Amino acid sequence: MAAKxxxxxxxxxxxxxxxxxxxxxxxxxLLVRMKVFYFLIAFVILMWxxxxxxxxxxxxxxxxxxxxxxxxxxxxxxxxNMFSMLLALSATALLIPKDIEDRTLYTILxxxxxRLDYLLGKLLGVLMxxxxxxxxxxxxxxxxLHQKASGMIAVQTEQLASRGMPQEMINEQxxxxxxxxxxxxxxxATFAIFLKAIVxxxxxxxxxxxxxxxxxTLISTLIIIVIGLMVADARxxxxxxxxxxxxxxxxNIAITVALLFPDLQLFAIEDGVIDGRYIPFKIMGQITIIxxxxxxxxxxxxxxxxxxxxx
Amino acid sequence: MNRFLxxxxxxxxxxxxxxxxxxxxxxxxxxxxxxxLVPPSxxxxxxxxxxxxxxxxxxxxxxxxxxxxxxxxxxxxxxDQEWDKIENSFEEIVLLDPYNFYYWDMASWHMASNxxxxxxxxxxxxxxxxxxxxxxxxxxxxxILDQAVKVNPDExxxxxxxxxxxxxxxxxxxxxxxxxxxxxxxxxPDLPEVVQVVTELKILFCMQHLPKRHQESYDFxxxxxxxxxxxxxxxxxxxxxxxxxxxxxxxxxRMTLAEIYGSDKEAYKTLxxxxxxxxxxxxxxGVKQAIEELENKLRVPQQKRVFPHKPLFMK
Numbered sequence: 064m065a066a067k068x069x070x071x072x073x074x075x076x077x078x079x080x081x082x083x084x085x086x087x088x089x090x091x092x093l094l095v096r097m098k099v100f101y102f103l104i105a106f107v108i109l110m111w112x113x114x115x116x117x118x119x120x121x122x123x124x125x126x127x128x129x130x131x132x133x134x135x136x137x138x139x140x141x142x143x144n145m146f147s148m149l150l151a152l153s154a155t156a157l158l159i160p161k162d163i164e165d166r167t168l169y170t171i172l173x174x175x176x177x178r179l180d181y182l183l184g185k186l187l188g189v190l191m192x193x194x195x196x197x198x199x200x201x202x203x204x205x206x207x208l209h210q211k212a213s214g215m216i217a218v219q220t221e222q223l224a225s226r227g228m229p230q231e232m233i234n235e236q237x238x239x240x241x242x243x244x245x246x247x248x249x250x251x252a253t254f255a256i257f258l259k260a261i262v263x264x265x266x267x268x269x270x271x272x273x274x275x276x277x278x279x280t281l282i283s284t285l286i287i288i289v290i291g292l293m294v295a296d297a298r299x300x301x302x303x304x305x306x307x308x309x310x311x312x313x314x315n316i317a318i319t320v321a322l323l324f325p326d327l328q329l330f331a332i333e334d335g336v337i338d339g340r341y342i343p344f345k346i347m348g349q350i351t352i353i354x355x356x357x358x359x360x361x362x363x364x365x366x367x368x369x370x371x372x373x374x
Numbered sequence: 375m376n377r378f379l380x381x382x383x384x385x386x387x388x389x390x391x392x393x394x395x396x397x398x399x400x401x402x403x404x405x406x407x408x409x410x411l412v413p414p415s416x417x418x419x420x421x422x423x424x425x426x427x428x429x430x431x432x433x434x435x436x437x438x439x440x441x442x443x444x445x446x447x448x449x450x451x452x453x454d455q456e457w458d459k460i461e462n463s464f465e466e467i468v469l470l471d472p473y474n475f476y477y478w479d480m481a482s483w484h485m486a487s488n489x490x491x492x493x494x495x496x497x498x499x500x501x502x503x504x505x506x507x508x509x510x511x512x513x514x515x516x517x518i519l520d521q522a523v524k525v526n527p528d529e530x531x532x533x534x535x536x537x538x539x540x541x542x543x544x545x546x547x548x549x550x551x552x553x554x555x556x557x558x559x560x561x562x563p564d565l566p567e568v569v570q571v572v573t574e575l576k577i578l579f580c581m582q583h584l585p586k587r588h589q590e591s592y593d594f595x596x597x598x599x600x601x602x603x604x605x606x607x608x609x610x611x612x613x614x615x616x617x618x619x620x621x622x623x624x625x626x627x628r629m630t631l632a633e634i635y636g637s638d639k640e641a642y643k644t645l646x647x648x649x650x651x652x653x654x655x656x657x658x659x660g661v662k663q664a665i666e667e668l669e670n671k672l673r674v675p676q677q678k679r680v681f682p683h684k685p686l687f688m689k
Contacts, residue, residue, distance in 0.1 A: 118442075118445075118446070118476075127476070129476070130442070130474075130476050133438055133474070134439070134442045137439045138439055141439050231566075231567070235566050235568055235569070269384075273377055273380055273381065295403050295415065298396065298399070298400060298403070302400065321392065322388070322389050322392030322393055322396065323388045323389060324392075326403065328403070328412055329402060329403060331412050331413065332411045332412060334412055334413045334437065334438070335411030335412065337438050338410065338473045338474070340409065340410060342411060346409070346411065349402050350402070353398075353402065356391075356395060360387070364384050364387060367380070367383070367384070368380050368384070371376075
């Protein structure tokens with residue numbers, strides 16, 4: 064019997080998409096049952112509130128409709144960021160400890176399931192949940208934004224035309240307003256938030272594989288996120304100091320930070336979208352590559368520590 | 375021991391991976407900053423100024439939200455005429471959302487218009503003191519816009535805003551600086567045609583307020599008039615007429631009224647308005663003569679003339 068089991072283990076492929084899919088699906092269902100989607104109600108209320116907000120139109124010169132659209136996007140993206148970060152952090156940090164507590168881990172690992180498949184399945188389950196949530200939030204944001212922007216464009220067109228403004232000038236004014244409406248860049252920004260969540264979840268997973276406490280995992284990941292937001296500054300400082308040949312203690316700290324921590328500022332392109340800027344496909348592709356790179360590194364390192372872990 | 379070794383291996387792998395990805399990340403980061411897709415880095419001084427807000431704002435997309443709520447709060451300061459608080463608030467707001475035109479506009483408007491004018495009613499100040507404070511607040515408004523242009527050097531709206539304040543005749547105008555600022559707009563790439571046309575007209579308008587630049591102003595107006603029909607507007611047409619009648623100008627091409635304005639009727643309509651506004655801008659050389667000539671030519675009734683014939687005994 065033991066020999067048969069060993070043979071079965073040996074025959075097991077290293078990475079099986081089907082097996083990973085089953086574990087991911089199970090994790091996703093488990094998380095859905097935790098009623099995480101209730102936050103969507105809060106998100107809709109937030110969006111509705113932001114949609115009602117009217118900026119004080121004081122100067123008359125500036126375009127306040129644009130400001131209202133900016134605020135709507137800004138509030139939406141802030142909520143998306145917050146939610147995806149919290150979920151990536153907490154759900155991933157709880158993955159392994161919860162499986163140990165429920166004894167599900169033993170049931171899975173005693174079967175011919177490679178540990179990498181288990182980790183990937185669990186992580187993808189969390190990421191599926193974040194993806195679905197962000198998709199829903201993106202739809203809600205787009206809906207509110209479209210409603211508000213189209214109403215504003217109609218009013219502005221009428222107002223500008225009544226002032227006798229030339230059509231070219233009207234188009235120029237409306238182009239600014241349209242850039243703040245629903246665009247492809249808006250969805251790209253949501254995707255960038257998802258990519259950031261992938262990186263955060265992968266870090267949390269890596270830490271949870273060698274940490275013995277959930278609290279430690281949460282705090283450590285949070286610290287890494289905070290440092291990750293300053294990596295760009297550290298890298299810039301280190302490169303400037305290197306140019307001047309000044310390699311002091313601060314340079315050593317900056318270079319260590321730049322080497323060991325992920326640069327989370329690279330994913331903060333939603334700020335550009337809030338400003339009404341266009342995100343090219345090339346940039347989106349580059350950011351995706353970086354996110355996948357981080358994901359691969361952290362998953363491999365998680366597997367490295369988890370493969371020999373005894374329970 | 376095993377766990378310790380694992381951590382060392384993890385750190386080593388992260389270090390090597392970090393070393394390999396650093397050039398790629400640095401390049402990407404620079405491109406994102408150049409395209410203004412990510413917020414600009416805050417200096418140590420800015421971080422100190424923003425206190426806790428700097429930390430919260432570091433996480434994506436919270437910056438504009440915080441800035442929006444801070445700007446709403448300034449409405450109360452505006453009602454209470456607390457200009458120092460407005461100044462401080464906007465200094466932080468523009469740090470949080472530096473690419474937002476609205477905040478720069480609001481900040482300079484509060485300083486150069488509201489605060490400057492409000493101080494004129496301050497009974498604790500002497501007349502000289504009121505003038506000094508008036509100029510100081512206008513300068514504060516200009517300094518804010520200088521900063522705005524520095525942060526957003528590739529956006530015409532910021533230059534335009536700055537030049538508008540510099541050429542505002544109620545705000546201690548500096549037309550020469552306004553001309554230079556408007557010229558900066560013309561150097562920007564991919565400028566919409568309508569913006570280019572309007573900017574050139576604004577340059578001419580500002581030049582007309584600089585008496586020493588009469589020749590330059592005339593030459594520029596002539597060039598615009600010949601360039602396209604888009605420039606056949608009263609500012610250009612009047613400048614050509616005044617310029618060719620200026621005693622110190624070298625006139626390259628003397629034009630008739632019909633050539634300048636399109637027709638005698640149009641010329642009369644435009645010049646009547648110019649005469650009403652004769653105290654603004656340059657000295658209206660030749661305008662009076664042109665109106666008199668047109669009134670005779672078009673047989674304008676006496677009661678409707680700007681310069682009606684006077685009875686002989688009154689002459």
